[in-house]
Amino acid sequence: MNKLWKAPFQSMVFSAIAFGILSALSLEPFNFPLTTYPALWILFYQAQLQSLSVKRLLWFGFMAAFWLCVFGFYWTIYLFTVYGGLPLYLSVFTFIPYTFLLNLKIPFLMLALGILNRNKYRKLRLPSLILIPTVAVSLDFLLPQVFNWYWGNLIAGNPYFAQLAEYVGIHGLSFLLVFLSYGSYKLLQGKPWTSIYWHRFKSAYRWKVASPIVVVAVLGLALGAYKKSSIEAMQSDLPHVTALTIQPNSPLEKYGEREVTWPVIRDVMVKTIPSLADRAKEEAAKKDLDIGLVVLPESAVPYFTTQDNFLTRKLPYGYRPEYEQMVLELAKQFDAEVFFNQNAFGISRDPNTGMPRRDVFNSSALFARNGKRAGYYHKQILIAFGEQIPYAQFLEDTGLIMLVPESVRYSRFRPGELFTLLPYHSPDLEPEKPIEVRYNALSDPQAIKTEEIQNLQETLEDRQFFPTGQFMPLICYEVLSPDYIRDYFNENDANPDFMVNITQDKWYGKTVESFQHFELGRIRAIETRRALLRSTNSGTSGMIDLAGNYATPEVGPELTGQEVEDFQIFRVPVNRAEPTVYVTYGDSWFFLPFLALGGFWLIRRRNQSITGRNPRPASPGANVETGSAKVQMPRKKSTPRRPTRRRNGK
Numbered sequence: 001m002n003k004l005w006k007a008p009f010q011s012m013v014f015s016a017i018a019f020g021i022l023s024a025l026s027l028e029p030f031n032f033p034l035t036t037y038p039a040l041w042i043l044f045y046q047a048q049l050q051s052l053s054v055k056r057l058l059w060f061g062f063m064a065a066f067w068l069c070v071f072g073f074y075w076t077i078y079l080f081t082v083y084g085g086l087p088l089y090l091s092v093f094t095f096i097p098y099t100f101l102l103n104l105k106i107p108f109l110m111l112a113l114g115i116l117n118r119n120k121y122r123k124l125r126l127p128s129l130i131l132i133p134t135v136a137v138s139l140d141f142l143l144p145q146v147f148n149w150y151w152g153n154l155i156a157g158n159p160y161f162a163q164l165a166e167y168v169g170i171h172g173l174s175f176l177l178v179f180l181s182y183g184s185y186k187l188l189q190g191k192p193w194t195s196i197y198w199h200r201f202k203s204a205y206r207w208k209v210a211s212p213i214v215v216v217a218v219l220g221l222a223l224g225a226y227k228k229s230s231i232e233a234m235q236s237d238l239p240h241v242t243a244l245t246i247q248p249n250s251p252l253e254k255y256g257e258r259e260v261t262w263p264v265i266r267d268v269m270v271k272t273i274p275s276l277a278d279r280a281k282e283e284a285a286k287k288d289l290d291i292g293l294v295v296l297p298e299s300a301v302p303y304f305t306t307q308d309n310f311l312t313r314k315l316p317y318g319y320r321p322e323y324e325q326m327v328l329e330l331a332k333q334f335d336a337e338v339f340f341n342q343n344a345f346g347i348s349r350d351p352n353t354g355m356p357r358r359d360v361f362n363s364s365a366l367f368a369r370n371g372k373r374a375g376y377y378h379k380q381i382l383i384a385f386g387e388q389i390p391y392a393q394f395l396e397d398t399g400l401i402m403l404v405p406e407s408v409r410y411s412r413f414r415p416g417e418l419f420t421l422l423p424y425h426s427p428d429l430e431p432e433k434p435i436e437v438r439y440n441a442l443s444d445p446q447a448i449k450t451e452e453i454q455n456l457q458e459t460l461e462d463r464q465f466f467p468t469g470q471f472m473p474l475i476c477y478e479v480l481s482p483d484y485i486r487d488y489f490n491e492n493d494a495n496p497d498f499m500v501n502i503t504q505d506k507w508y509g510k511t512v513e514s515f516q517h518f519e520l521g522r523i524r525a526i527e528t529r530r531a532l533l534r535s536t537n538s539g540t541s542g543m544i545d546l547a548g549n550y551a552t553p554e555v556g557p558e559l560t561g562q563e564v565e566d567f568q569i570f571r572v573p574v575n576r577a578e579p580t581v582y583v584t585y586g587d588s589w590f591f592l593p594f595l596a597l598g599g600f601w602l603i604r605r606r607n608q609s610i611t612g613r614n615p616r617p618a619s620p621g622a623n624v625e626t627g628s629a630k631v632q633m634p635r636k637k638s639t640p641r642r643p644t645r646r647r648n649g650k
Contacts, residue, residue: 011046012046016060016064017067020066020072021071022035023068026039026157027072027153037181039154041184046110051115051118052118061110061111065099066099073513077091078508078509079513116131130600132179136174151177152177156170159224160228161224163225164176164220166581170523176216187213231547240571241426241428242290242292242571243294244277244291244567245570246296247541247564248276249538249563250537251264251268260303265301273300274329277330280569283555291569292426295340295502295533296338297504299504301326301340306342307443308443310444311347328367328371328457328460329456332460335369337424339366339473340365341364341365341502343360344361345360345442346361346442360414361378361414362382363378364376364422366423373443374467378416378418379413422470422471424467424469425468472496474499478501479501480520485524485527486583495576495579498531498575499524526547531551532544538562539560539563542568543568553568554569555568
């Protein structure tokens with residue numbers, strides 16, 4: 001094993017595999033945050049070992065990124081096969097460059113660590129405990145990702161450290177992780193099987209060096225424990241909204257030969273979803289629960305829309321009265337608002353050709369309990385290649401889009417532009433101030449409805465809808481972006497009471513992606529101190545409370561199974577407190593490490609200049625020159641070196 005570790009190539013391969021396994025174990029569904037520390041120790045060790053070779057540093061970084069994806073994000077291959085329709089061998093071939101290009105922060109971190117280990121840069125004598133975490137977090141900020149994970153997510157499984165995200169966000173947790181990992185690595189570095197290794201810990205200097213690491217770890221855990229207990233106590237006294245999430249396990253929205261037929265989709269609308277709603281109604285009655293919000297996931301009803309106008313009635317995948325009727329039936333059955341996903345359509349002028357073009361949005365809509373449309377939201381963060389062409393807006397603005405083949409020239413969806421909060425009504429709540437309900441203009445109010453829909457509208461129009469609060473709608477991977485969530489707070493006069501994330505994870509099959517997606521979004525609840533209700537088409541659905549805990553529902557499992565039909569009923573805490581420190585100031589704290597590094601560098605330069613102007617006085621025993629007299633030291637006798645025998649014996 002020792003020889004394997006020392007041989008350069010074998011050591012790199014073995015280390016990269018170990019890094020991938022340990023990092024994957026720190027993510028859901030395993031969630032062992034302690035394995036993160038030895039994972040980063042491997043990076044530090046290899047950066048020190050290969051510091052003189054840029055090529056080896058980059059190669060190891062790419063290998064580490066590859067094995068992390070193999071063990072942690074292997075579900076990407078399944079996505080390429082199911083969503084992209086690629087054969088398995090081609091999906092594997094595509095997976096390899098994907099692991100390199102979309103995890104660039106790992107090889108670039110290796111390159112930075114290796115360079116900083118060289119003597120030329122070590123002479124700067126900047127404090128590594130600040131410098132290394134600053135570099136790691138900077139790369140998290142700068143380099144692109146499709147599935148946004150950050151170093152801090154590897155430590156977020158620690159329930160106490162995770163509470164610090166209220167102040168510094170996920171990037172602050174990244175800084176904390178690298179700080180503790182690098183500090184413990186330098187403290188424990190060596191050969192523990194030797195006796196001299198353990199003698200080092202008897203030195204007072206050794207523990208003096210370790211004191212910053214111990215102090216930060218203890219204070220972080222203590223503050224986190226205090227915040228967790230106080231938030232849990234506080235949220236028990238908050239008002240609640242009872243919400244129902246329905247998981248219909250609808251078929252995937254495929255096209256071409258794999259397209260889902262209309263009878264299958266119709267069964268979802270008239271059988272599957274109503275059947276789950278009936279069961280939920282019975283269970284709610286047993287526990288005397290008054291459901292105020294019904295949530296359907298992304299792509300619960302694939303292809304079609306409730307948007308009713310001249311355009312959508314002409315489209316093959318447009319308006320279906322069965323869809324609108326199902327939504328109104330749910331509003332009538334529960335006397336509640338219904339939040340659901342659909343495609344929304346519009347017409348705009350192509351800036352390059354001047355011709356009209358059809359725009360499609362991945363949209364969510366809200367029907368109030370009185371049967372009227374109470375708002376809509378268009379998804380803004382679209383998934384590259386799946387929902388949009390990367391840099392599509394730049395290509396259109398510059399006219400370069402005309403160089404793209406016409407068959408793939410335009411994205412499947414166009415991004416929305418408004419940070420819309422959606423209203424809801426709860427008899428247990430009073431609005432802090434009047435809430436304006438903006439009825440959307442997506443549908444034609446003069447459209448002639450079916451007799452069933454007309455009867456439902458007449459029944460519902462007498463019901464009162466007085467909005468008492470607003471929630472934040474999020475679709476799919478939008479929940480992974482901390483900056484986007486902060487923008488939602490800053491772009492609205494009112495703050496959301498809670499968050500609702502609807503998503504379609506069936507594209508990934510029965511893999512760990514759904515658990516990872518939920519876990520990576522969990523930290524948003526702590527950053528904002530707002531509950532996060534998650535509704536998926538095929539699992540895993542659930543709720544995160546204000547303290548970052550997976551909440552126990554009133555009805556149903558804590559986490560729904562994958563690719564099964566199910567439902568849950570949660571009491572969602574409504575928090576109307578002022579925005580947290582992180583929501584207010586974001587990542588402004590990150591200038592502090594740069595300020596500290598600049599301060600250390602200036603102090604060192606100042607000390608060097610003082611030393612240069614005032615050299616140390618010679619000691620009494622040193623050679624002294626007085627007048628013309630000089631002290632002559634005796635010369636050492638040189639002993640000729642014995643000739644060495646050559647290896648061939650001559």
